[in-house]
Ligand SMILES: Nc1ncnc2c1ncn2[C@@H]1O[C@H](COP(=O)(O)OP(=O)(O)OP(=O)(O)O)[C@@H](O)[C@H]1O
């Protein structure tokens with residue numbers, strides 16, 4: 001097996017990777033790193049959670065000239081949270097070499113970013129709108145850039161960012177290398193690639209299916225008004241460590257979050273109309289497991305790497321089959337197991353078929369759980385909770401009472417009563433969501449290519465300052481449902 005030290009890269013990087021716990025490259029890293037080191041343009045496709053960030057991060061950082069004070073590397077990402085995350089990973093890889101990466105994205109105080117840019121980072125990770133803003137203000141110079149990475153390239157095409165990206169590329173005078181990464185590479189992105197890449201090498205990690213094998217995939221046929229109660233049942237049965245629930249629109253995410261909070265779950269929502277500081281706080285609390293459930297639009301579908309996400313629920317089907325691949329890819333990362341459950345209303349079955357066709361994987365049908373299933377799930381969770389207390393051995397103070405109890409009562413009765421006390425009985429507080437209509441069947445695009453034929457809600461390039469992270473969902477919103485401190489079921 002190949003090790004990172006076998007690549008033609010500096011010892012400082014190998015050591016940084018080792019500090020991150022990376023000794024052996026993943027398949028995409030093994031193939032992409034040497035090609036990228038040669039300086040060739042490249043398109044890299046590999047399943048979600050298989051280390052594409054490091055696949056472009058290592059060669060990029062290796063090529064940074066530490067005697068040069070201008071920005072030499074640029075990564076463009078479709079969402080703000082992804083820009084932040086990629087920035088963090090590049091900073092870890094570049095730590096020993098002294099390569100610094102600054103994230104630049106919409107919604108954050110621009111003065112703060114200008115200050116950070118003045119400190120001469122070697123790499124900038126940006127969302128397109130804010131980067132253009134900096135270019136116009138001349139607070140960033142791109143003339144020494146020699147490596148450009150488009151992470152989630154197909155998504156940036158979907159979001160209508162392609163003109164922005166072309167405008168950005170036009171600002172880079174030198175001969176630069178372009179690397180393009182995503183878990184999905186629809187045909188139209190390849191056409192596009194030909195436009196601004198020079199005979200790119202295509203590196204594709206072949207797999208039987210597009211989705212990761214270690215994600216169990218289920219679908220559940222359901223009527224719209226039943227969705228919320230069934231979701232709660234599933235959450236009670238499975239008690240996910242961390243779960244992401246995807247809703248179709250911002251309003252949907254707000255309503256879902258509010259409903260979950262009402263029923264005593266610990267949930268927070270993120271979407272494009274929530275203020276950036278709240279978005280970042282929500283992600284942070286989810287990462288450190290203060291919140292168990294993240295409710296999101298597709299703004300959280302791409303690239304986010306949060307360990308401990310055991311479950312993904314598609315409360316609503318995604319618009320595009322590709323989006324399904326990315327959404328469920330928030331679990332089952334780096335070899336971990338995960339579960340994905342997708343709700344389908346009867347009129348949406350064709351979409352389900354389209355998804356299965358793309359992923360080359362058949363989802364398993366799941367039945368709507370019965371009350372007994374829920375009870376069993378809750379009992380199991382309570383049992384696990386009790387066992388973890390036993391393992392911790394931190395109950396000496398209670399032993400005396402326990403002995404007294406057992407003198408008087410049957411042991412099974414005592415334990416059963418304790419379990420009942422611990423059990424979080426299902427909360428039935430009524431919650432009513434505004435119904436969303438089923439997805440309409442969209443004719444598959446003719447694949448004319450190049451032109452971003454699915455530009456949704458694209459606005460002109462004027463006044464796009466606050467944009468990074470803008471999504472296709474509707475723009476109405478209120479910022480409810482943001483309380484979310486640990487708020488476990490409390491009954
Ligand atoms: N060589 C490695 N050894 C062990 N773990 C790794 C290695 N490379 C990456 N990882 C871990 O794998 C996880 C997924 O990596 P990353 O986010 O780069 O995936 P990705 O391929 O970009 O996924 P997505 O398509 O969802 O963006 C991260 O937690 C990362 O720390």
Ligand SMILES: [Mg+2]
Pocket residue numbers: 052053151303
């Ligand atoms: Mg990624």
